[in-house]
Amino acid sequence: MPNPVQEITLSLAQSPDLTAAACALVDSRDDNAHPLDHQAFMASRAVIVAQNVAGELVGCAVIKAGRGDIAELGYLMVRPDYRRRGIAAALTQKRIQIAREMGIRLLFATVREENRASRDNLLKSGMQFWGNYLSIRGTGNTVGWYFLVLDNQVDVTTEMLKLVGDRVRID
Numbered sequence: 483m484p485n486p487v488q489e490i491t492l493s494l495a496q497s498p499d500l501t502a503a504a505c506a507l508v509d510s511r512d513d514n515a516h517p518l519d520h521q522a523f524m525a526s527r528a529v530i531v532a533q534n535v536a537g538e539l540v541g542c543a544v545i546k547a548g549r550g551d552i553a554e555l556g557y558l559m560v561r562p563d564y565r566r567r568g569i570a571a572a573l574t575q576k577r578i579q580i581a582r583e584m585g586i587r588l589l590f591a592t593v594r595e596e597n598r599a600s601r602d603n604l605l606k607s608g609m610q611f612w613g614n615y616l617s618i619r620g621t622g623n624t625v626g627w628y629f630l631v632l633d634n635q636v637d638v639t640t641e642m643l644k645l646v647g648d649r650v651r652i653d
């Protein structure tokens with residue numbers, strides 16, 4: 483029986499090996515996600531890992547690669563046998579805390595519309611829904627955009643409109 487979430491340790495992956503293990507965990511996702519860009523994953527600004535008492539990796543999530551004070555959350559994955567124990571919620575709170583410490587002023591995330599678990603996790607973590615847009619990949623998928631303001635001076639409308647660019651909004 484897996485351990486309860488209290489026995490899960492969250493930490494910032496400091497070694498290339500742990501980061502690579504997190505990358506492999508995300509790669510094991512079997513729900514029709516796009517192929518993982520390993521280079522982009524390895525360049526993440528922060529990789530947070532969840533480990534059980536035996537030290538096994540049971541979840542991970544990142545603040546994606548990029549510069550400046552606007553950052554994207556992504557690559558959230560919890561091992562199937564450890565789901566529904568609050569690990570994604572804890573990983574998301576930790577990412578928000580680390581983003582604040584990094585001086586990030588606005589966080590955003592995108593989720594396929596049908597990924598209810600991930601969408602609800604973002605909303606429960608305090609993120610707000612911005613809007614649905616057609617995927618820029620031309621797949622016809624609807625992608626929900628979410629944001630969290632960490633600095634009230636940020637002009638959310640201007641920044642979110644810049645981020646979504648010329649994607650087609652779906653009302």
Ligand SMILES: CC(C)(COP(=O)(O)OP(=O)(O)OC[C@H]1O[C@@H](n2cnc3c(N)ncnc32)[C@H](O)[C@@H]1OP(=O)(O)O)[C@@H](O)C(=O)NCCC(=O)NCCS
Binds near residue numbers: 560
């Ligand atoms: C999405 C995912 C990370 C959730 O991980 P998790 O550790 O099971 O999530 P948590 O237990 O922390 O749940 C947090 C909240 O998310 C929502 N949630 C999680 N799983 C859910 C499910 N199967 N159905 C509906 N809501 C769900 C709930 O609102 C939950 O809060 P609650 O427990 O108070 O109801 C996990 O299902 C997963 O790895 N999925 C495959 C990869 C993926 O989709 N990643 C996100 C890509 S954008």
